[in-house]
Amino acid sequence: MESPSSTRPRHAARTRRPALALAVAAVAVLVTSAGTAPAQADPGDTGRMSKLNKQIAQLDKAYGGDLAKLKDAQYGIQKAQQKQRLLQRDLDGARTLVAQMAASQYMTGTTDPAVAVLASDDPDNVLNNASLASHVASNQAAKVRQIEQLVTEQKKAREEYQKKVDELEKDIAELRSQKRKVQAMIKKFKPESPSSGMGGVTPRMLKVKNTIDIEFGPFPIIGCVRMTGDPQDHATGRACDFMVSTGGTMPSASGKSLGDRTAEYAVANANRLGIKYVIWRQRIYDMRSPGWRTMENRGGVTANHYDHVHISVF
Template sequence: METPYSTRDTFVPRRRFRRVALAIAAAAGALVLTSATAQPSVAAEPSGSEKVAKLTQEIKELEKEYGGNLEQLRDTRKQAKEALERAKDLREDLDEAHALVAQLAATQYMTNGVEPSIQILTSSDPGDVLGDASLARHLSQSQAAKVRQIATLVTQQDRARREAEKKITQLEKDIKDIAKERTRVKALLKKYKPESPMIGNGGMTSRMVTARDEIEEEFGPFLVIGCTRPGDPLDHGQGKACDFMESSGGSMPSSSRLAHGDAVSAYAIKHASRLGIKYIIWKQRIYDVRSSGGWKGMSDRGSITQNHFDHVHISVF
């Protein structure tokens, strides 16, 4: 005869509960193992980070050769690093969820405990005790939210991992594409040798002054033309860049001003060789004369100004 096991008013045969709890524990363990094997190991993430670090060094070396920062590569590198961080964070969340479900299942089995809600569904009358299948179903349903969380995290983490891999592959491709242009870029750098900032022109180089004055003459007046920025480590700080503003206060330009910006950027591209223009950024895209392929999209930096919808950025050699 079976010895009954009771918790307060709940009456569940000990042997029956052990069978059910063991089944739940085994199912949770299987879920953990299945999800874990479906994901890449944590050790795979550092390899992605190491690859980005190596590519970053390649970018720095290219920038030394190519006469300044390569915004297109910096932008893709930023996207790759953000994707890697998201994949890492989701992996940590997934591991925590796995551990929680496994711990709950193991605790239920080891302590022969019954969830409080089971008491509502059972009675002190042995004839009314739920069958094994019903009890197992209830225990499973009580963890449904956690199981759904794991399923969601598995999907999100896998998507983030694949996105990180995609961004790293794109960065590798962009670096190779730009590296192929070495001969042409060296010819450009020879033609447009570095210039010294000029006193009396806000620290701009004579080349930037010439480009600014010509664009102002052709398309002005602009709301503002912003050039040198003391302390900026990039082209603005070196007197080799200007922003031609099409609106103010971080607002989206009108349709006529957007068309005006299109005309300015087209003019800069057409006369890039004569004016020594290195790259143009406009409407979340970049046109770099040191690479091939024309306009290339950039990541969302969070605002109209940062995405260059309200101004045309022009940098010179």
């Protein structure tokens, strides 16, 4: 016959198991419910982006090619998705560790405070609870604070992603609403065939290049046809880069002024010259959807068009 003292450990173990399960489950609920987003876009997002990408491809073909503004929005959405995936990976790892912490603390004899805190009905505030911070060791409390930060960052990343998708939908709708205007523009400036004997640029691009060079040149260099990187209209001879500094360096005050004047002239004379869009200082002005718009950060002076004015023609 077992004595009362011999039955106590088993009884304690039995009573601890439900509380332990509650602690571990509560940690999972806490981390996933406090504003986290899935590692990848959910099926609704996937279908939404698939539809938008198809619309961009159709518009790109029908509206004179290379809708750089919409493609820049696509790039921003891809970056936002990648940020979500990385945050989710960190969050998953932290969540597992905290679940192990809760189990370890309880099994080593810690009493109810942690379980009560973790099982709180208010998971948004549980990570700030002083009783939890005092209940775990200092390194564990730091991990809990790290999770709180990850939860907040994941929520912000999700909101940023949704905002970018919403903006892309608006841009597509705006462009489609100007269908007659854009088609008239395309009819007026029918795309020209690539040429030979002129460096591969089209006659229209050559005219724009010469006109701007006469007005504002000489430039350090003007680059037109290329096939490397993301060639955009460069590959078809319908774009030139008017450099205002070289070597990937930020331009001087006079160089910036030259770029400003070149970009302003191109926009003001776009209808006369057949210019499709202008990019300067991480902004784009597309004649099919007028107005300057900030572009995504590509990570460098040249990639963000701070050292040159990009001009594309129809």
